[in-house]
Amino acid sequence: QENAAYPSGLCAERVALFHAGHKYPDIAVVALAIAAATNGSQVESISPCGACRQVLLEAEQRYGKSMKVLLCGTKEVVVAESAESLLPLCFGAKYLKDD
Template sequence: MKKETLSLEFTVYDSEKELSSEDAALLSRARQAREDAYAPYSKFKVGAAVLMENGEIVVGNNQENASYPSGLCAERVAVFQAGAIYPGLAIQKIAIAAGSERNPLAKPAAPCGNCRQSIFEYENNQKKPIELLLMGASGEVYKCPSIQGLLPLAFGNEYL
């Protein structure tokens, strides 16, 4: 028998003021996108901003639906839109800003499993890591060097 250990590497910043100007600007775009989210049921708004390798930024926000499974998370809205607008271009970073009217001081929220898998598909295909910046309503920012850190033992196209 052999035991393996999986670990998560990320950096915690006390606030976005500690970030580089590029990261702070990307997170600002994610916060702006969060404000326009359609979340009438959960009141949990999420905005995402994707930085492409050509310097363009693509945003998305969560879109809820009374039939809950029909909604879509901010991360997938942004990543799929980026893939549609800039096919073949690598995604460098994704900033995600989440906040709830019920819990405005929440810590950063990581992407759900479906979003992690969708982001991994892009990271795996482009063979370059996609850095993530995660922020709640305010306060700390988590910086992850790759989606693989949040999705160990990921399922990729090499299995098909």
């Protein structure tokens, strides 16, 4: 669903989460693995864009459970223990305070 004419497409991360949320609305996502290829070869490292990070975070917040995010590169797989760890200083209900 990606497209070079950003933001005309949707990243694979969001498509996967939206599909899972539609098919299994009462089940929290436990983990999401992300990998990418260019010209037929896997890229050395990958991470989700900001929009995807926000969607991942909101899925965590909705279910009240952390979601592991596996960033799969050619040399290593980096495991983020939560989507929140990928989006420091994020906005959302948890961070809103009444003054």
